[in-house]
Amino acid sequence: MREIITPKDFLRFVISVFHNGLKYTSLCLGSCLGLCLGMGISFNASAEALKVGAEQFDAYVPLLTDKRVALVVNQSALVSYPEPLNSLDATPNSADSHGVSSSSSGTQHLLDALLNRNINVVSIMSPEHGFRGDKDAGEKVDSNTDIQTGLPIHSLYGTTKKPTAAMLENIDTVVFDIQDVGVRFYTYLSTLHYVIEAAFEQGIDVIVLDRPNPNIAYVDGPILTPPFTSFIGMHPIPVLHGMTLGELANMIVGEGWLGTDKRAKLTIVPVANYTRTTSYSLPTAPSPNLPNDSAIRLYPTLCFFEGTSVSIGRGTDLPFQLIGHPIAKLGSSRIEVNANRGASNPKHKDRTLFAKILAPEPNVLDSYDTEFSHLKNTKTEKQISTLKAEKSASPKPSSKELKTDDKYAEKAALKNTKLSSISGLHIQTLLDTFNMVKPTGEPFFTRPHFFDKLAGSSSLRESILAGKNADEIHATWQAGLVNFKAQREPYLLYSEHTLHDSK
Numbered sequence: 001m002r003e004i005i006t007p008k009d010f011l012r013f014v015i016s017v018f019h020n021g022l023k024y025t026s027l028c029l030g031s032c033l034g035l036c037l038g039m040g041i042s043f044n045a046s047a048e049a050l051k052v053g054a055e056q057f058d059a060y061v062p063l064l065t066d067k068r069v070a071l072v073v074n075q076s077a078l079v080s081y082p083e084p085l086n087s088l089d090a091t092p093n094s095a096d097s098h099g100v101s102s103s104s105s106g107t108q109h110l111l112d113a114l115l116n117r118n119i120n121v122v123s124i125m126s127p128e129h130g131f132r133g134d135k136d137a138g139e140k141v142d143s144n145t146d147i148q149t150g151l152p153i154h155s156l157y158g159t160t161k162k163p164t165a166a167m168l169e170n171i172d173t174v175v176f177d178i179q180d181v182g183v184r185f186y187t188y189l190s191t192l193h194y195v196i197e198a199a200f201e202q203g204i205d206v207i208v209l210d211r212p213n214p215n216i217a218y219v220d221g222p223i224l225t226p227p228f229t230s231f232i233g234m235h236p237i238p239v240l241h242g243m244t245l246g247e248l249a250n251m252i253v254g255e256g257w258l259g260t261d262k263r264a265k266l267t268i269v270p271v272a273n274y275t276r277t278t279s280y281s282l283p284t285a286p287s288p289n290l291p292n293d294s295a296i297r298l299y300p301t302l303c304f305f306e307g308t309s310v311s312i313g314r315g316t317d318l319p320f321q322l323i324g325h326p327i328a329k330l331g332s333s334r335i336e337v338n339a340n341r342g343a344s345n346p347k348h349k350d351r352t353l354f355a356k357i358l359a360p361e362p363n364v365l366d367s368y369d370t371e372f373s374h375l376k377n378t379k380t381e382k383q384i385s386t387l388k389a390e391k392s393a394s395p396k397p398s399s400k401e402l403k404t405d406d407k408y409a410e411k412a413a414l415k416n417t418k419l420s421s422i423s424g425l426h427i428q429t430l431l432d433t434f435n436m437v438k439p440t441g442e443p444f445f446t447r448p449h450f451f452d453k454l455a456g457s458s459s460l461r462e463s464i465l466a467g468k469n470a471d472e473i474h475a476t477w478q479a480g481l482v483n484f485k486a487q488r489e490p491y492l493l494y495s496e497h498t499l500h501d502s503k
Helices: 007-019 025-038 057-064 110-116 188-201 245-254 293-307 362-371 378-389 407-419 427-440 448-455 459-465 470-475 478-491
Strands: 003-005 041-043 068-073 078-080 107-109 120-126 152-155 173-177 205-209 266-269 322-325 333-336 352-357
Touching: 057 110, 057 173, 057 205, 057 266, 068 110, 068 188, 078 110, 107 110, 110 120, 110 173, 173 188, 188 205, 188 245, 205 245, 245 266, 245 478, 293 427, 293 448, 322 333, 322 427, 427 459, 427 470, 448 459, 459 470
Parallel strands: 003 041, 068 120, 068 173, 120 152, 173 205, 205 266
Antiparallel strands: 078 107, 322 352, 333 352
8 A cells, every 4th residue: 555645744854864964965855756666655746735715825915905904704714834944843833823723733824924914904804603713603702802913803793794884994805714614504604695795885895715615525405495594594505505605705796696786896716726526624623513524524414403302412522423312312322411612501401412423433533533632521532432432323325315516526425424424415314313303202393493494495394294205305406406506507616627726
């Protein structure tokens, strides 16, 4: 089996050889290359090739020169920066000057990067979960001031979800850079909508710095219908739309979904070297209860349980990685629910769940242990031990469960199943859980109106109650998906094969 070495690893190896006494560059490089080839080591040329929009400064910084800029960002607005050869092993502070956590080395927040380039940033706007991404789901966020810079932070998840004229006063350009997860009810899309709408009303240009969609392989679920429009669903698109926020920004404007006829300039900076089949692991959690890749893959399915009596792990150390109930025996694990960071009043608080863990395979958990070690405690260790010992009984998704654009996207979707026992929109999980709760006499749909808002219509809930199977339910929205795919086509920035060159 061939080992993979990244360019950074190779440079580190070259430097170590120099430090051990080799005097001539040609000898050093020749020895290193020969050794690598002899060991069967190949170079992963694409490992560091992907560049998010925010990292392509040459493409948008000139547009900000002599402009008064407002940033719409949270903790996910991270950019990498080059490391000097003599400090490749140096690890920057785990948080930047604004207290925004960074889980990867060689990164800084976009705010710092722009200020270092003498861009006149005059204000910050933050979405749900706040500028630092540490607020509960649905928790109102107050406006405040960034201690380090003195810049005002205007909350777009407090008294207003749309930037006010006062917030946009003396602003020339708004820059939006937030990591999304590709699901309609994840509210960063709605924030993007309101930001564009408010800016256009004031004649202010908008720049969207695009980022990958970790669920881009999937297009599935019912199309939202107007009676169920809310902040967790503002557009007539499916639950899994298979688009990036940059693509959706173009679609929102192009389809006339804004609540204004006024227009200003919208600029999208695409992700470089990215296709619809490119795997992408988020460098930092996009919100408190999506701490890793597995939770992000499970989110499209498990979020529907928020409208039911079933817990999805809020208040545990495995949010969006399990389903549990205090009465219905959904699994063999016994897990306590307590208030914690990101879940101050979780469902079934202070009770113990019969839980089924839908988390990664043990080898993936090893990386989880390392990357999210700051979340671990004694209880976490017990849960992870249980998880590693537990054999998941959930079947792998069938081809009907994998609603992908084509054979290339389906390969990417199948790869994602290694991260969890289900992925995409797995209706069978909803049906099986409903049928396990029902005999207990416990209510299942405890918040039916909220469930319908998540689905975008009442048909999914009604189909579950009527006893329809997964194939029958999927059939109800196939015509809508066909129409949606045709409608979105003009706005797609990424194909299965075409790469955007770095600017």
